[in-house]
Amino acid sequence: MKRDQLSKAGWILLLGIGLGVLADAQERRVINPKNFKPHGRPYSSSILVGDTLYVSGQGSRDADGKLPETFEAQVRQSLQNVRDILQGGGMDFENMVWMTIYLSDLSHYEVMNKVYWEMIGKNPPARTVLGIADLPAGNKVEINCIAVTDAGSKKTVWPSGWKQSPNTDPPAILAKDVLYLSAQGSRNPQTGNHPEGYPAQVKQALENVGEVLKAGGMTHKNVVWVNPYLDNFKQYEEMNRVYESFFEFGNTPGRGTIEVVQLPGQNHIVLSCIAGADVAKRKAVKPRNMPPSPTASPGILYGDTLYLSAKSGFIPGQGIVTPDFELQLRQTMRNLLDGLEEAGMDFTDVVSCTVYLKDMRDYDKMNNLYRAFFKDIFPARTTLQQSLDGETKTEEQISVIAVRKAKA
Numbered sequence: 504m505k506r507d508q509l510s511k512a513g514w515i516l517l518l519g520i521g522l523g524v525l526a527d528a529q530e531r532r533v534i535n536p537k538n539f540k541p542h543g544r545p546y547s548s549s550i551l552v553g554d555t556l557y558v559s560g561q562g563s564r565d566a567d568g569k570l571p572e573t574f575e576a577q578v579r580q581s582l583q584n585v586r587d588i589l590q591g592g593g594m595d596f597e598n599m600v601w602m603t604i605y606l607s608d609l610s611h612y613e614v615m616n617k618v619y620w621e622m623i624g625k626n627p628p629a630r631t632v633l634g635i636a637d638l639p640a641g642n643k644v645e646i647n648c649i650a651v652t653d654a655g656s657k658k659t660v661w662p663s664g665w666k667q668s669p670n671t672d673p674p675a676i677l678a679k680d681v682l683y684l685s686a687q688g689s690r691n692p693q694t695g696n697h698p699e700g701y702p703a704q705v706k707q708a709l710e711n712v713g714e715v716l717k718a719g720g721m722t723h724k725n726v727v728w729v730n731p732y733l734d735n736f737k738q739y740e741e742m743n744r745v746y747e748s749f750f751e752f753g754n755t756p757g758r759g760t761i762e763v764v765q766l767p768g769q770n771h772i773v774l775s776c777i778a779g780a781d782v783a784k785r786k787a788v789k790p791r792n793m794p795p796s797p798t799a800s801p802g803i804l805y806g807d808t809l810y811l812s813a814k815s816g817f818i819p820g821q822g823i824v825t826p827d828f829e830l831q832l833r834q835t836m837r838n839l840l841d842g843l844e845e846a847g848m849d850f851t852d853v854v855s856c857t858v859y860l861k862d863m864r865d866y867d868k869m870n871n872l873y874r875a876f877f878k879d880i881f882p883a884r885t886t887l888q889q890s891l892d893g894e895t896k897t898e899e900q901i902s903v904i905a906v907r908k909a910k911a
Contacts, residue, residue, distance in 0.1 A: 530552075531550055531551065531552040531854065531880065531906070531908075532550070532551045532552075533547045533548065533549070533550060533551075533880060534548060534549045534550070534551050534556060534588060534591050534592040535547075535548045535549075535588070535591050536548065536566070536584070536587030536588050536590070536591045537587065537590070537591055538566040538587060539566070539591070540566055540567075544870060545870055545873055545874035545877065545881050545884075546559050546856075546881050546882065546883060546884035547559065547880060547881045547882065547883055547884075548588050548591075548883070549588045549591075549592070549883050550854040550855065550880070550882055550883050551592055551652075552854050552906045553906070554651055554652040554653060554656075555649060555650070555651055555652075555906075556589070556592055556594065556598070556649065556650040556651070556652070557649055557854045557855035557882070557883040557904065558585060558588050558589070558647055558648045558649070558650065558883055559647060559883040559884050559885060560605070560645040560646065560647040560884070560885030560886065560887070561581050561584035561585045561588070561645060561646050561647065562581060562584070562638060562639070562640055562642035562644070562645045563576075563577035563578070563580045563581045563584075563642050563643070563644055564580070564640060564642070565580055565584075570641060570642075574611050574614055574615075574643060574644075575614050575617075575618055577642075577643060577644055578614065578615050578618040578619070578644050579618055579622065581642075581644050581645065581646050582618070582619070582622050582623075582646065584646075585599075585646050585647075585648060589650060592650075592652070593652070594650055594652065594654070595624075595654075596622070596623055596624045596626070596627075597624055597625075597626040597654045597657075598650040598651055598652065598653075598654045598657075599627075599628035599648045599649070599650045600628050600629065600648075600649055600650060600651055600657060600676045600678045600681075600683045601628055601629050601630075601648060601649040601676065601683035601777070602628045602629070602630045602631070602646065602647070602648040602649075603630070603631045603632075603633065603646070603647055603648070603775070603885075604619075604630065604631070604632045604633070604644065604645075604646050605633050605635050605638060605644065605645045605646070605885075605887050606632065606633070606634050606635070606643065606644055607634075607635060607636065607637055607638055607642070607643045607644070608634070608643060609634030609764070609765040609766075609767065611643065611644075612632065612634075612767055615632070615644060616670075620670040626654065626657065627672065627673065628648060628650075628673075628676055628683070629672065629673060629674070629675050629676045629683045629684055629685040630672045630685050630686070631685065631686035631730075631732075631773065631775045632686070632767050633732055633763045633766065633889075634763055634764045634765035634766065634767070635763050635764055635887050635888065635889050635890070636764050636863075636887075636888040636889060636890050636891050637863040637887070637888035638863070638886075638887055638888070639863065639866055639886055639887075645885065645887065647857075647883075647885045649683065649855075651678045651679075656678050656679055657676055657677070657678050658676070658677040658678075659673040659675075659676060659677075660673065660674055660675040660676065660677050660682065660715060660718050660719045661673065661674055661718060662674060662692070662714040662715055662717065662718040663718065664692070664693065665692050665714075666692070672685045673685060674687070674715045674718070675715045675718070675719055677719055677780075680779060680780040680781055680784075681777065681778070681779055681780070681805075682715075682716070682719045682721060682725070682777065682778040682779070682780065683777055684712065684715055684716075684774075684775065684776040684777070684778070685775075686732070686773040686774065686775045687708050687711040687712045687715065687773060687774050687775075687776075688708055688711070688766065688768055688770035688772065688773040688774075689703075689704035689705070689707040689708045689711075689770055689771070689772060690707075690711075690768060690769075690770070691707060692711065692714070697769060697770070701738055701741055701742075701771065701772075702741060702744070702745050704770075704771060704772060705741070705742050705745040705746065705772055706745050708770075708772050708773065708774050709723075709745065709746065709749045709774065712726075712774050712776055713749075716778060719778070719780070720780065721778050721780060723749050723750055724751065724754075724782055725778040725779055725780060725782060725785070726750075726756040726776050726777070726778045727756055727757060727777055727778060727779050727785060727803040727805045727810050728756055728757045728758070728776065728777040728803065728810035729756045729757070729758045729759075729774055729775070729776050730758070730759050730760075730761060730774070730775040730776075730902075731746070731758065731760045731761070731772060731773075731774050732761050732762075732763050732766060732772065732773050732774075732775065733760065733761070733762050733763070733771065733772050734762070734763060734764070734765055734766050734770075734771050734772075735762070735771065736762035736890070736892065736895070738771070738772075739760065742760075742772060743797075743798050746798055747797040747798050750797075750798075752795065752797050753787065753789075753795035753796070753797075753800070754787050754800065755787075755796060755797065755798055755799050755800050756776070756799070756800065756803055756810075757799065757800055757801070757802045757803045757810040757811055757812040757902075758798065758799035758800075758812050758813070759812060759813030759857070759859075759900065759902040760799075760813070761813070761859060761889050761890075761900075762889060762890040762892060763889050763890055764889075764890055764891060777810065779805040779806070784805050784806045785803060785804075785805050786803070786804045786805075787800040787801075787802075787803055787804075788800065788801055788802035788803065788804050788809065788811075788842055788845045788846045789801055789845065790841040790842055790844075790845045792819040792820070792841065793819055793841070799812050800812065801841075801842045801845075802842040802845075802846065804846050807906055807907040808904065808905070808906050808907075809842070809843070809846045809848060809852075809903075809904065809905040809906070809907070810904055811839060811842045811843070811902060811903045811904070811905065812842075812902065813857075813859070813900045813901065813902035814835050814838040814839050814842075814900065814901055814902070815831065815835055815838075815897045815899065815900045815901075816830065816831025816832060816833070816834040816835045816838075816897065816898065816899065817834065817838070817897075818834060819838075822896075823896040823897060826896065826898070828865050828868060828869075828898045828899070829868065829872055831897070831898045831899060832869060832872050832873070832898075832899055833872070835899060835900070835901050836850075836873075836876050836901075839901060839903060843903075843905060846905070846907065847907060848905050848907050848908075850876050850877050850878075851877075851878060851879065851880075851908070852905040852906060852907055852908055853877070853882045853903045853904070853905045854882050854883065854904055854905060854906050855882055855883045855884070855903065855904040856882045856883070856884045856885075856901060856902070856903045856904075857884070857885045857886075857887075857901065857902050857903075858873070858884060858885070858886040858887075858899065858900075858901050859887060859888075859889045859899060859900040859901070860886065860887070860888045860889075860898070860899050861888070861892060861895070861897065861898045861899060862888060862898070863887075863888040865898065865899070866886065869886070869899065882903070
């Protein structure tokens with residue numbers, strides 16, 4: 504072969520390799536269980552992007568739509584549904600790093616926990632358990648999670664002096680450079696007691712987060728996403744006054760503050776967080792119509808992953824201006840798109856979504872409009888009615904995680 508032909512062949516080979524890498528970088532796949540039956544609803548069973556799998560909330564109905572009779576059997580089926588999806592992607596429970604369990608009646612907590620520890624194995628994820636108002640399709644339990652393809656990349660993180668015992672959630676899981684925290688409440692890990700007074704409880708919960716971060720070689724500056732779950736939204740401002748003292752103004756994590764019906768362990772607040780080890784990869788995303796906040800950035804971009812704060816149907820500078828559910832939902836999606844576009848993304852980059860409804864009776868109405876905003880691949884999704892609130896004007900809230908596609 505002549506030199507110019509060899510050179511040309513070499514460039515073609517290199518171009519082919521480059522395009523192959525680019526295709527891998529762009530690729531996101533829907534992962535379904537082997538027994539999957541199409542349902543026509545606007546969400547995917549799970550989305551695999553890179554080495555991270557985002558799993559939709561899984562209720563208790565089996566592949567044929569049958570709901571087991573007892574709550575214990577329902578928990579088993581819910582966990583099995585999660586496992587079926589993981590196995591569809593060549594994974595299992597040991598690959599999970601972050602999990603949330605929603606119970607429509609927290610009095611079932613002990614039964615759920617018994618089944619959980621029987622099934623989950625010896626390498627459990629960080630976990631949050633919430634008592635909420637309602638779930639779709641008559642479910643009493645729903646479970647979502649994030650998993651990584653390489654279970655060997657997981658590392659359990661325990662602060663020094665924190666008690667380790669069987670059937671105890673790890674305070675956090677470190678997967679490569681991302682730290683996933685179990686819900687941290689207000690119980691003092693040394694004394695086992697809750698402080699007196701709500702501000703002291705918020706402070707203790709944030710200090711517990713700080714201890715977990717420290718054990719993972721990080722601080723509050725590394726946090727990219729926080730979900731403060733409160734059992735009384737009237738304490739929102741009181742919580743904020745303490746919360747904002749732990750973070751830098753204008754560079755706070757993305758956040759979704761959610762009122763729930765009840766929290767385990769006599770907590771009135773718990774914090775569920777994700778942090779990134781490399782602060783150089785962390786950037787606050789601030790659309791021009793949303794001013795800096797002492798409590799929440801519109802979103803945080805960590806590498807190519809965007810963690811957007813929960814958005815509702817407010818018009819920036821004016822608040823909620825209509826009681827109409829569909830108009831609020833359209834504005835919510837516009838607010839989310841503002842954050843996505845500021846990071847160079849759009850709805851096709853969204854991989855995971857949580858929809859909080861004020862009333863589960865709006866579920867079908869939400870689905871019909873929600874599907875119009877996504878093309879080709881629907882993200883993984885969890886939908887719930889989080890509380891029994893009848894006072895606020897907000898009919899729905901949505902938070903998302905998006906991963907930027909590689910550009911040619």
